[in-house]
Every structure is written in structure tokens, then in C-alpha cells.
Amino acid sequence: SQQGEEDPQALSIQEGENATMNCSYKTSINNLQWYRQNSGRGLVHLILIRSNEREKHSGRLRVTLDTSKKSSSLLITASRAADTASYFCATDSAGGTSYGKLTFGQGTILTVHP
Amino acid sequence: DAGVTQSPTHLIKTRGQQVTLRCSPKSGHDTVSWYQQALGQGPQFIFQYYEEEERQRGNFPDRFSGHQFPNYSSELNVNALLLGDSALYLCASSLASWDRGFSGNTIYFGEGSWLTVV
Numbered sequence: 189s190q191q192g193e194e195d196p197q198a199l200s201i202q203e204g205e206n207a208t209m210n211c212s213y214k215t216s217i218n219n220l221q222w223y224r225q226n227s228g229r230g231l232v233h234l235i236l237i238r239s240n241e242r243e244k245h246s247g248r249l250r251v252t253l254d255t256s257k258k259s260s261s262l263l264i265t266a267s268r269a270a271d272t273a274s275y276f277c278a279t280d281s282a283g284g285t286s287y288g289k290l291t292f293g294q295g296t297i298l299t300v301h302p
Numbered sequence: 303d304a305g306v307t308q309s310p311t312h313l314i315k316t317r318g319q320q321v322t323l324r325c326s327p328k329s330g331h332d333t334v335s336w337y338q339q340a341l342g343q344g345p346q347f348i349f350q351y352y353e354e355e356e357r358q359r360g361n362f363p364d365r366f367s368g369h370q371f372p373n374y375s376s377e378l379n380v381n382a383l384l385l386g387d388s389a390l391y392l393c394a395s396s397l398a399s400w401d402r403g404f405s406g407n408t409i410y411f412g413e414g415s416w417l418t419v420v
Contacts, residue, residue, distance in 0.1 A: 230414045231394075278345075280406045288358075288394075288407070290337075292346070293344050
């Protein structure tokens with residue numbers, strides 16, 4: 189079953205613009221992790237944000253988490269053509285023995301035009 | 303430091319056959335999970351291995367089985383292949399912590415094994 193739902197499903201922008209992707213989920217979580225996937229390839233880990241954190245940064249990436257609204261956002265600033273990929277949020281749900289079992293949404297397809 | 307490695311990269315099987323996929327976790331990791339990703343979908347959790355035992359399982363039939371070896375590497379076996387088993391199979395590794403006060407570790411994925419069932 190899907191836990192995370194990404195929005196929008198597809199996003200098309202010009203190089204240099206910012207890209208914002210949103211993720212909503214249904215149950216309490218231990219953490220939320222964002223991944224990038226280039227076409228036909230594996231998942232590249234971007235950021236992990238824990239349930240007691242509200243914001244994290246990594247280079248051009250900024251992730252926020254609002255546990256009261258069960259939502260997260262990923263902001264990519266000053267986008268590049270190389271950022272073109274699918275982006276997934278994945279939740280590790282609270283429950284003691286669920287550590288390491290990720291539930292993914294269907295992803296956001298980001299296209300950055302040169 | 304080698305990341306998560308998977309083999310083979312691509313393979314084609316016939317309906318009814320059996321397949322074995324292999325995974326070596328990232329150095330220092332002791333937990334391996336397997337995911338199935340159909341085209342255009344997000345990955346779906348199959349099962350997780352820790353200390354050579356299956357610890358958690360997703361909604362997949364018994365045709366999907368696995369194994370973890372003492373060196374933490376893992377295999378995914380699928381019997382009686384169906385056309386619908388065609389997908390990218392992803393292996394993920396992490397360092398386990400079953401402490402209820404801990405909120406989990408980063409989970410790293412391999413490049414995946416593309417399985418086509420014809």
C-alpha cells in the first residue's frame with residue numbers, strides 16, 4: 189500500500205529555477221527519506237529527516253517536515269539539467285520493529301530544461 | 303568504500319522458471335531489504351533480513367523467498383515466475399537498531415537487477 193503521495197506527479201522547469209516537491213503520508217513515522225532515481229537506475233539517497241526534526245539542508249537541497257500535517261517538502265535550488273530525475277519520498281513508520289522498512293510514494297518526475 | 307552491489311544487472315527468464323538475485327550490502331551494514339519496482343511505480347517492500355532471519359515481510363506471495371549469509375550478503379529467489387514479476391528488483395542495506403528510542407538509519411540502495419519475464 190502507498191504511504192507517501194508525492195505532488196506534483198510531474199514538474200518541468202528551466203535551469204536556474206527552484207523546484208519544490210511535496211510528500212504526504214498517513215501514519216506516524218520514525219523518519220522520512222528522500223531519494224533520486226535516474227531513468228532505469230537505482231535509488232540515490234538525498235536526505236534523511238527524523239520525526240523530531242523540522243528542517244534539514246544538504247548543499248542545494250532543503251527538506252522540511254511537518255508531522256502535524258503529515259507532510260514533507262523537498263526544495264532544490266538553482267536547478268541544473270543534471271537534476272532531471274524521479275524523486276521519491278519514503279517513510280519508515282513508527283512501531284518499534286519497523287525500522288528499515290520503507291514505504292514509497294509514486295514519485296515526482298522532474299525535468300530541468302537547459 | 304563499496305556501496306550496495308547487485309547482480310546480475312539484467313536478465314530474461316521464461317514464465318514458470320526460477321530466478322536468483324544477489325546483493326552485497328554496504329560495508330558495515332548488517333541488514334538487507336529487497337524491493338520490487340514496477341515500471342512507473344514506487345518501490346514496494348518485499349522482505350528484510352537481519353542476523354540471517356527474515357524479520358519483516360511485505361505483501362508478497364511465498365514464491366518470493368530469500369536468504370542472508372553470515373557475511374550479510376543476501377539472495378532473493380522467485381519461483382514459478384509470472385509475467386507480472388517483470389520489474390526492477392532493488393536491494394537496500396542499513397545498520398540495524400532495534401532500540402525503541404531510535405528513529406532509524408539511512409538506507410542505501412543498489413543499482414538494481416532488471417528482470418524481464420517472457
